[in-house]
Amino acid sequence: MVQFIQAQNIGLDYLEERFGLQLAEDETFFLEWLESLPEITDLEKQYLDIVKTNFLRLVKRPPILENTVKMVVVSPLLDLAGFYREPFFITTEESIELALEDEEEIVRERIDVLIIQEQLWLLVIESKRASFSLLEAIPQALGYMLANPNPEKPVFGCVTSGEDFQFIKLINQDKPEYALSDKFTLSRRGNELHQVLSILKKLSQVLS
Template sequence: MVQFIQAQNIGLAYLEERFGLQLAEDEVFFTEWFDNLPEITDLEKQYLDRVKLHFLRLVKRPPLSEETVKLVVLSLLLNLAGFYDKPFYLRGEQSIEISAEDEGEVIRGKIDILVIQEQFWLLVIESKRSSFSLLEAVPQALVYMLANPIEDKHTFGLVMNGSHFIFLNLIKQNIPKYALSDEFTLLKRKSELDQVLSVLKNLSQILS
């Protein structure tokens, strides 16, 4: 009998055991989040300052829902990074299923936002409520990225809770491997939102 498991209940140990997922130790595996990043314009910095201002005002009245996080923070970042333009197509919540060979288990879940180009999954974004730890979202995002049917292309991801951001990179091939970026936050005196936007712009240029 097939057992169905919800993606939000999956941990890294399960993915390592069932799918052979490995953390890439080589820094060269994921340089897209820090190497040769595009510049952020003064106008873009002004927009990002307003995003921080709006988020900090809204977070005073918790809880801040996923939908509000996407509306206030994520929407502008995707727009400025070019993910609303050709050749990208933005889709909302999408259902996925993934199963390990001969395990009799199927993982089910829904991706909050999926950026698609020519039917390939390019950027998976899982937004969590502002009070959630990003470490809780990383395994779930990796489940979605493992569901990508393309074996030989990198899939990039972003987990965020409105104030903190972590980028992911995964490639399946024979042995699925992944890597994480440093964690960025807008809560520092000098917000790191400009770095988040710069990474997103870099990914949009690479993937287009």
């Protein structure tokens, strides 16, 4: 009998055991978040400062749910990065199933935000409530990314709680490998949404 598992309930151990997922050892595996990042304008910085202020104001009155994080923080970032325009297409709550041949377990869930270009999965966004740890969200996002119907192409992910952000790259060819960016957070001085937007802009350039 087939057993259905919610993606939010899987961990890295499960993905490593069932799908052979490995953390990439090559330091050059995921340079897209680190090198040749585009500049963002003063106007974009000012807007992101407002986004940060809006989010921190909401934090004073918890709980902040996933939909609020998407509306207040994620949506402005995707807009500024150009993902609402051609050649990209955004879909939300996309259903996925992930299974191995001859296995009686299927991972099933809905992706928060999926960015597509002509049926090619490009970027998976997984948002969580503000009190959620990214360490718990990363396996869930990787499970989605492993379900990419175009495994010959790299797919990128971003997990966020509104306060914290972390990027993921997955290549699923001979064996699935992934790497993580540093974590960016709004709890530090300054506004690390600036860096997050710069990375998203870089990904939009790489993927378009």
